Structure formats: C-alpha cells, structure tokens
Amino acid sequence: MQFMLLIHGNERAMMEATPTDATGMTPDYAAFNMALVKAGAMVAGERLRPTADAASVRIRNGRTEVLDGPYADTKEQFGGFYIIEAPDFDAAMDWALQCPASRHGTIEVRPVVQS
Amino acid sequence: MSLEAARQTAERVARDSYGRLLAYLAARTRDVAGAEDALAEAFASALQSWPSDGVPDNPDAWLLTVARRRQTDAVRRRQTRRAGEAHIQLMREELDDAALEEDSIPDRRLALMFACAHPAIEPGMRAPLILQTILGLTATDIAAAFLIPPATMGQRLVRAKARLREAGAAFAIPDRQDLAGRLDAVLEAIYAAYAKGWTQIGELAADRLAGEAIWLGQLVVTLAPDEPEAKGMLALMLYAEARRPARRDAHGAFVPLDAQDTALWDRAAIRTAESLLHAANRAGPTGRYQIEAAIQSAHVAGRLSGRPHWDAVVALYEVLLELTHSPVVVLNRAAALAETLGADAALASLDSLAADPRMADYQPYWATRGHLAARAGQRQDALEAFNIAVGLSTDEAERRYLIARRSALQDG
Amino acid sequence: MQFMMLIHHDDDLLAAAPPSLWGDYAAFNQALAKAGGTSGLRLEHASKGRAVTQRNGTTELFDGPYMESKEQFAGYFMMDLPDIEQAVQWAARCPSAQYGTVEVRPIWPTRPQ
Numbered sequence: 101m102q103f104m105l106l107i108h109g110n111e112r113a114m115m116e117a118t119p120t121d122a123t124g125m126t127p128d129y130a131a132f133n134m135a136l137v138k139a140g141a142m143v144a145g146e147r148l149r150p151t152a153d154a155a156s157v158r159i160r161n162g163r164t165e166v167l168d169g170p171y172a173d174t175k176e177q178f179g180g181f182y183i184i185e186a187p188d189f190d191a192a193m194d195w196a197l198q199c200p201a202s203r204h205g206t207i208e209v210r211p212v213v214q215s
Numbered sequence: 216m217s218l219e220a221a222r223q224t225a226e227r228v229a230r231d232s233y234g235r236l237l238a239y240l241a242a243r244t245r246d247v248a249g250a251e252d253a254l255a256e257a258f259a260s261a262l263q264s265w266p267s268d269g270v271p272d273n274p275d276a277w278l279l280t281v282a283r284r285r286q287t288d289a290v291r292r293r294q295t296r297r298a299g300e301a302h303i304q305l306m307r308e309e310l311d312d313a314a315l316e317e318d319s320i321p322d323r324r325l326a327l328m329f330a331c332a333h334p335a336i337e338p339g340m341r342a343p344l345i346l347q348t349i350l351g352l353t354a355t356d357i358a359a360a361f362l363i364p365p366a367t368m369g370q371r372l373v374r375a376k377a378r379l380r381e382a383g384a385a386f387a388i389p390d391r392q393d394l395a396g397r398l399d400a401v402l403e404a405i406y407a408a409y410a411k412g413w414t415q416i417g418e419l420a421a422d423r424l425a426g427e428a429i430w431l432g433q434l435v436v437t438l439a440p441d442e443p444e445a446k447g448m449l450a451l452m453l454y455a456e457a458r459r460p461a462r463r464d465a466h467g468a469f470v471p472l473d474a475q476d477t478a479l480w481d482r483a484a485i486r487t488a489e490s491l492l493h494a495a496n497r498a499g500p501t502g503r504y505q506i507e508a509a510i511q512s513a514h515v516a517g518r519l520s521g522r523p524h525w526d527a528v529v530a531l532y533e534v535l536l537e538l539t540h541s542p543v544v545v546l547n548r549a550a551a552l553a554e555t556l557g558a559d560a561a562l563a564s565l566d567s568l569a570a571d572p573r574m575a576d577y578q579p580y581w582a583t584r585g586h587l588a589a590r591a592g593q594r595q596d597a598l599e600a601f602n603i604a605v606g607l608s609t610d611e612a613e614r615r616y617l618i619a620r621r622s623a624l625q626d627g
Numbered sequence: 628m629q630f631m632m633l634i635h636h637d638d639d640l641l642a643a644a645p646p647s648l649w650g651d652y653a654a655f656n657q658a659l660a661k662a663g664g665t666s667g668l669r670l671e672h673a674s675k676g677r678a679v680t681q682r683n684g685t686t687e688l689f690d691g692p693y694m695e696s697k698e699q700f701a702g703y704f705m706m707d708l709p710d711i712e713q714a715v716q717w718a719a720r721c722p723s724a725q726y727g728t729v730e731v732r733p734i735w736p737t738r739p740q
Binding site for chain 1: 673677680732
C-alpha cells in the first residue's frame with residue numbers, strides 16, 4: 101500500500117534550519133531519507149518552496165480567480181511530503197513518527213487511492 | 216459639494232484624462248513610478264479639497280498643477296547635485312507650463328506607449344504596462360485578465376518601470392526610420408490585450424479588457440493617423456468584436472463562425488472596420504495586421520454573400536506566413552486549406568508543427584487537429600486530439616462544444 | 628522548474644458535480660501527460676487520514692481530518708514548467724478548480740543523494 105506523509109509545520113522555522121550537507125538537507129532528513137531508501141519504502145519525496153511563492157486558482161460561475169498564496173492561511177504550513185510504500189497504516193504511522201518534522205510540526209498520513 | 220460628488224468627478228476625470236496626465240508627467244522626469252505617485256497624491260488632494268472648495272473649472276489643469284508640485288518636491292528631496300539640476304529644469308518648465316490652458320495639455324500618450332513597448336521591456340510585460348499607465352488599471356485587474364497571481368503581476372510592473380528608468384527610455388515618438396519597427400511593438404502589446412479578452416470570453420475582467428484594447432487602438436489611430444498598420448489592427452479587432460454577440464447561443468454554448476447567426480453581427484462595427492481597412496490599404500504598404508484584417512473581411516463577405524471565399528483566404532494566409540513564419544498562421548491556414556484542397560491536405564500541412572514543443576499545451580492546435588482528422592475520417596486520431604483539446608480548455612463553453620464533437624464522433 | 632499542483636475539494640460542491648467531471652478529468656490527464664506532466668495521485672478522503680506530532684517526549688496521535696476546513700486536500704500532480712504563469716494556466720484548466728481550489732507551489736530542488 102502507498103501512503104502520503106504530509107509535513108505541516110512553521111515554515112519560518114523550517115527555513116531557518118540551515119542545510120549542512122551536500123544533498124541540501126539537514127542531517128536529520130538525510131538520515132530519514134536513507135532509512136526509507138534502505139527499507140525499500142521510498143517512492144517519492146519533495147520539499148516545497150514557502151507559501152509566499154504559491155498561487156491558487158478557483159472557478160465559480162464561469163469566473164476564474166487567481167489568488168496569491170496558498171488556499172488557506174493556517175498556523176502550520178504544508179512544506180513537503182513523502183510517498184512511501186508500507187504494508188499497512190500502522191507501519192506508515194511508524195515512519196511518520198521517525199520523520200524529523202514530527203518533532204516540531206505535524207505529520208499527516210493519508211492512504212493513496214490504488215489505481 | 217458632497218464627498219460623493221467630488222469622488223464621482225474625480226473618477227470621471229480619472230477615466231478621461233488619467234493617461235494624458237500621466238504621460239505628460241512621466242515625460243518630464245522619465246520616471247513612470249514617480250509620476251504615478253505624484254498623480255495619485257493629486258487625486259487624493261482633489262478628494263479633500265473639492266467637496267469644500269468646489270470642483271475647479273478645469274480639473275485636469277488643477278490635478279496637473281498639484282501633481283507637478285509633488286514631482287518637483289520629490290526631486291528636491293533627493294538632494295543630489297543632479298537632482299538639483301533636474302529641479303531647476305522642472306521649475307523652468309513649470310513656469311513655461313503655467314501658461315497652459317485646458318485644451319493645450321500636450322497629448323504625450325503615444326510617446327508613453329512607445330516607452331512602454333521599449334526593447335528593454337520584456338514583450339510579455341508591454342501590454343500590462345500600457346494598460347496601467349494609459350488607462351490606470353490596477354495591477355489586480357490586469358493580473359485577473361492575464362490569469363497571473365496579483366502579487367507576481369505587481370512585482371513585474373514595478374520591475375518594468377525601474378527598467379524603463381535604468382534604460383533611459385525616451386518618452387518620445389521615434390524617428391521616421393525607426394517608427395515602423397517600434398510601432399509594431401506597441402500594436403503587438405495592444406493586440407495581445409485584445410486577444411486575452413477575446414479568447415477568455417466568459418471572464419468579466421477579460422471582456423472589459425477587449426473594450427479597453429479597442430479604445431487604445433482608436434487612440435493610436437488618432438495619434439498616428441498616417442500609420443496603415445495601426446488602422447489595420449483596429450480593423451482586425453473590430454471585425455472580431457462585431458461577431459462577439461454571435462459566438463454564444465441562448466444557452467451560452469459556443470457557436471463556430473460558419474454556424475453563427477449573421478443577424479447578430481454588429482454591422483456598424485463591420486462598416487467601420489471595412490473603411491479602416493480600405494484607408495489602410497490605400498495609404499501604405501501591406502503589413503501583418505492589414506492582411507489579418509483582410510482575412511476577416513473575406514470571412515464576413517463570404518458568410519454574408521454565401522459565395523465561396525476560401526481561395527482568397529488561403530492566398531492571404533500564404534502571404535501572412537511568408538511575413539510572420541508563425542505556427543498560429545500555419546494552423547489557421549490548415550483550417551482554410553480543408554475547404555479548398557480537402558482535409559487530408561490540410562492535415563499534411565500541419566506536419567511541420569507536430570514536433571514543435573510549443574504545440575503540446577496549445578489548445579487551438581489540438582482542436583484544429585481534431586476537426587481536421589474527423590473530416591478526414593481518421594477517427595482514432597480525431598478522438599485523441601479532441602480529448603487533449605478538452606483537457607486544455609479553460610473556457611467552459613468551448614469545452615462543452617468540443618465534448619459534443621467528440622461524442623458525435625464516438626456515436627457515429 | 629518543478630511545480631506541485633495541489634487539489635483541494637469542497638465536499639458539498641463535489642457531491643453536486645455532474646458525472647461529466649470524470650470525463651473532463653480523463654481529458655485533463657491526457658493533455659497534461661502529452662505536455663510532460665506526471666499523472667496525478669489521488670488520496671483517500673481526509674477523514675480517513677491520521678496525524679502524529681511529538682513534543683517534549685510525548686507523542687500525540689489524531690484521527691483525520693488533520694484540519695477542520697471547508698476544503699480538503701485530495702491529491703496532486705507534478706509538472707515541469709518554465710514559470711508560475713504556466714502553472715497557473717494548468718491550474719485553471721484543472722476540472723477541480725470548479726469544485727474547490729487548485730493551488731500551485733514551486734518545488735525546492737534538493738540535490739540527489
């Protein structure tokens with residue numbers, strides 16, 4: 101089964117965490133990535149640029165609106181994600197617990213619809 | 216006088232003379248952003264003093280005087296030697312200008328448009344810059360019409376104005392030998408604004424944009440009466456605009472040109488377009504906009520007379536292709552070729568575009584491919600092309616139309 | 628430039644959507660694939676999600692949805708495009724823009740390990 105781990109956190113704090121190694125990631129993340137890859141659980145993962153660089157589009161009654169920023173202002177911002185392969189929801193939650201962001205933000209875990 | 220009445224007068228003046236005042240102010244300092252600030256402050260002062268003091272006899276001159284004073288103050292505040300010289304220069308001009316009467320505020324809008332279409336400004340920003348400086352549209356309105364995030368559009372406008380200053384762009388009408396080339400850039404920007412308003416027909420912001428572009432086209436024709444291409448472009452916009460009421464049926468569904476009810480066409484607009492085109496062809500060499508207008512004229516004549524006109528259209532597209540080498544022209548020529556040589560030949564004429572990466576997300580390419588393949592009996596290709604065209608549509612009416620064509624093909 | 632296109636659905640609007648929505652989606656997917664975008668990823672409804680946070684040695688687990696909001700994150704697409712303008716164009720073409728909000732976010736490139 102595939103799961104998406106969504107990283108929600110204070111993006112300002114995440115920005116201030118200076119990447120120190122050659123991958124452009126903090127050592128915490130580098131280690132977590134390595135663990136995912138070693139376990140064959142890593143499917144994909146990306147970090148997003150801050151919400152200030154986002155744009156949102158909605159169409160209502162044939163009118164297209166383009167807005168600056170994310171679709172909602174929230175205390176924690178969506179800042180990155182992993183797609184992982186895990187045998188079940190509990191195993192996916194174990195990965196979420198190991199994700200460095202769980203210690204300063206929230207990891208949301210969502211099952212992917214099997215195509 | 217009430218605040219409301221003062222606001223209404225200020226708004227009316229703003230609509231009538233915003234661009235004229237701004238062009239005049241910007242030409243003095245070559246600083247568009249500074250001129251905008253000065254003019255905005257002048258409008259703010261008007262809102263304060265007009266309700267109690269009454270609207271002046273000559274609101275334009277009043278606003279200009281206040282704005283000029285602000286501009287001079289701003290230059291003085293910079294306190295450099297160059298600013299000092301500029302300050303003396305502005306003071307001298309101010310004395311000269313003091314004699315100006317209402318009607319004699321020189322119209323420098325064409326010069327401002329040339330500055331906005333300066334080679335230092337990236338082509339995509341020329342139309343937004345003209346819309347903002349000549350018409351006073353806000354960055355938010357322009358962003359909505361161009362489907363760009365408002366903050367992004369705002370930043371780009373600020374950057375473009377800074378570039379104008381850095382490049383030392385002259386706020387002047389170019390010399391005769393440069394005129395045609397530079398005018399092309401102005402016309403291209405205005406036509407780009409019109410095209411936005413034309414393709415995104417369901418959008419309120421975009422509808423308004425089409426009207427604004429025509430207004431700008433009329434302004435250029437008035438200010439540059441000897442330029443045939445300006446007339447050609449205005450004619451082209453008017454031919455398209457004349458058909459706008461016929462492009463949707465009573466249920467809001469898309470109606471293609473050959474099925475439009477010609478009784479809904481705006482005949483007055485068509486007559487104006489015809490006479491503009493006639494004047495353009497008489498007065499000067501044949502350029503891109505005159506040819507495109509001639510193609511529209513042929514379509515209109517063909518529909519109204521019922522006589523075949525496609526050979527003439529194909530011939531005009533050949534000339535246009537020679538001139539522009541544009542893939543859009545290849546596409547439009549293919550639609551015309553289907554009527555003269557047949558769908559197979561038309562499809563073959565698209566071969567040169569198949570490898571062009573810009574076509575991958577160009578909706579008209581896939582819609583045209585779909586129509587041509589359907590006519591040529593290539594059912595599978597037509598279904599695929601229609602499907603991609605549906606996926607690329609942002610206009611709901613056009614999407615429904617394409618879906619209907621696709622369904623007809625599936626059932627047939 | 629890599630962009631993530633995030634789909635947020637309004638459950639009420641989506642429930643009232645015509646059946647043609649899924650046909651529109653098939654066309655959108657095909658157009659995006661032709662232009663080099665990846666096929667999208669759909670998630671189970673937000674209410675079927677869970678969340679975890681750890682503070683001062685305490686672990687808290689929640690059952691979804693992570694956020695109480697009118698619109699819920701439902702899936703995403705990845706696209707490689709020259710600028711955000713193109714990304715906004717694709718967002719405007721996305722059928723979900725009529726039943727929620729389509730958000731585009733630039734990806735922060737990290738070097739491969």
